[in-house]
Amino acid sequence: MKDVPYKSSDNLTSYERARCRLDIHRPSDPSQATNAPVLIFFHGGGLMEGDKASAGTLTALLNPHGVVVVGVNHRMSPHVKYPEYLRDCSAAIGWVKRNVGRYGGEPGRIFVSGHSAGGYLTMMLALGPGFLKDEGVSLSDLAGLIPIGGQMVTHSTVRAERGIPRSVMIVDEASPLQHVRKIDPAVLLICGDHDMPARREENLLMQAWLKAAENTDVTFLCVPNRTHTQVYDQCAEPDDPAGRAIVDFIRKHATAPEGVG
Numbered sequence: 001m002k003d004v005p006y007k008s009s010d011n012l013t014s015y016e017r018a019r020c021r022l023d024i025h026r027p028s029d030p031s032q033a034t035n036a037p038v039l040i041f042f043h044g045g046g047l048m049e050g051d052k053a054s055a056g057t058l059t060a061l062l063n064p065h066g067v068v069v070v071g072v073n074h075r076m077s078p079h080v081k082y083p084e085y086l087r088d089c090s091a092a093i094g095w096v097k098r099n100v101g102r103y104g105g106e107p108g109r110i111f112v113s114g115h116s117a118g119g120y121l122t123m124m125l126a127l128g129p130g131f132l133k134d135e136g137v138s139l140s141d142l143a144g145l146i147p148i149g150g151q152m153v154t155h156s157t158v159r160a161e162r163g164i165p166r167s168v169m170i171v172d173e174a175s176p177l178q179h180v181r182k183i184d185p186a187v188l189l190i191c192g193d194h195d196m197p198a199r200r201e202e203n204l205l206m207q208a209w210l211k212a213a214e215n216t217d218v219t220f221l222c223v224p225n226r227t228h229t230q231v232y233d234q235c236a237e238p239d240d241p242a243g244r245a246i247v248d249f250i251r252k253h254a255t256a257p258e259g260v261g
Contacts, residue, residue, distance in 0.1 A: 001103065006072075006095035007088075015079055020088055022095070023052050024103050025059040025069040032066035037143070037254035038105035040070045040096055042089055044116030044149075044232070047077050047157040054232075058113065061236040061243050067250060068105040070096055074121075082158045082174055086131050089121050094135030109254045111144045112185075113246075115232040117157070119150020123176035123206070126183060142185040144253045146246060148232050149191055152176050152202040169198075177202075180209040186217035188249045190242050192226030199228065217253075221245050 001024040007016065027033060041058050043050035055071025062069055074088035097107045114122040125131050126145050132138065154175040156166040164170060171177050187210060189203045200222055207220040223231050223242045235243040 006092045016075060016088075019073050019075045020091070021052075021073050022092055023055065023071045024100075025055065025063060025071070026104050027063045027066050027068065029064075029066070033104040035106045035109075036066050036068045036104050037109040037111065037250055038068045038070060038096060038100050038107075039111040039113055039146075039250065040072060040093060042072055042074070042112075042114030042118030042121045044114070044118050045076070047085055047117045047120075047155060049076065050117070054115070057233060057236050058246075061246065062250070065247055065250070067254075068100065068103060070100070077157050077161060081161045082155075083128075083131070086121060086124055086128065087134075090125055090131040090135045090137070093125065093132060094137050097135075097137055097141055108141070109143050110141060111146060111250055111253070112142060113146035113148065114150065115148045116150065116228065117155065119147030120152070120155050120176065121150075122147045123150060123152060124174070124179075126185060127176050127179035127181070129173075129179065139184040143255070144186045144188065144249060146188045146190065146249065147203075148235075148242070149195055149199055149228050150176075150189075150203070151199070152206040177206060177209060180206070180213050182214050183210075186249070186253050187215065187219070188245060189218070189220045190231060190245065191220075191222050192228060192231035193222050193224050194227045195231065196228045219245075219249070 003021045007020040041055040043054045052071035052073045059069040072092045074085045154170040210218045
C-alpha cells in the first residue's frame, strides 16, 4: 500500500495532506501475513529533506523475516518548525497502532526505527514529553527502538531554527538526552565507526544514561568500515553486522508465539 494518509482532519494544509502519508510493505509469504511484527521507519535528511522510499532498505532486510515495514513521510523544516514534525510522526505511530491489523501486522509488536534525523525522531518520540500520549500510544505499546546514526543532542536543524550555530552542541527540551528515564521498550543504538563527528559519542552517552536510569536492555553497535550513510544503506546486504543485529533484536523482542522467522 502506497501513500496512505495518516491524518484526516478537515483543517489540514495542502502541504500537510501531501506529506503526512505512509507506505506499508507486507511480507510476500502468505504464511507470514498475519500477526506479524511491525517496524515503523522515519527517513533521514536533517529534518529538511528525505522520503519514505528510503524504507526500502529495511523492507528488503525484514520482509523475508516476516516483518511488516511502514515508511513514513512528515512535514519538514523550514515549512514547519520543532515540534511539528514530531507531532506528525507520533500521529503516524497512532495510525499504525489503530490500523495495522488490517494489513497483517500485530499492533502489540511495533518497533520504531529511523536513520540519521529519523533516529533522532525515534528517540524523541519515545523519550520526549507527551508526543505519543497525545495519540493514545503508550511506551508499553512499543516493543523496541532502533535509531541508526541518530543525533541524541538537540538536532542541528532545531538549533538552526532557533538561531543557534550548528557547531554549538545543546542539550535542552528538544534533545533525547534531556528526557532519559526508565522506559518499556528495549533499545538498539547503531552507528558506523566512520559516522559523522561525535555521532558515536552521542550514542554511547545515550546508552550510558539509559543504563543509569535502570534500563537493562540497551545495546550499542558500532559497525566497522561504515560511514554515516553506509551504516544504513548496506544493512540489507548479506551478513551485514547491522542487518544481523536488527533481525536478531526484532526476533528477541517480538514476543508473540509466532516470533520472527
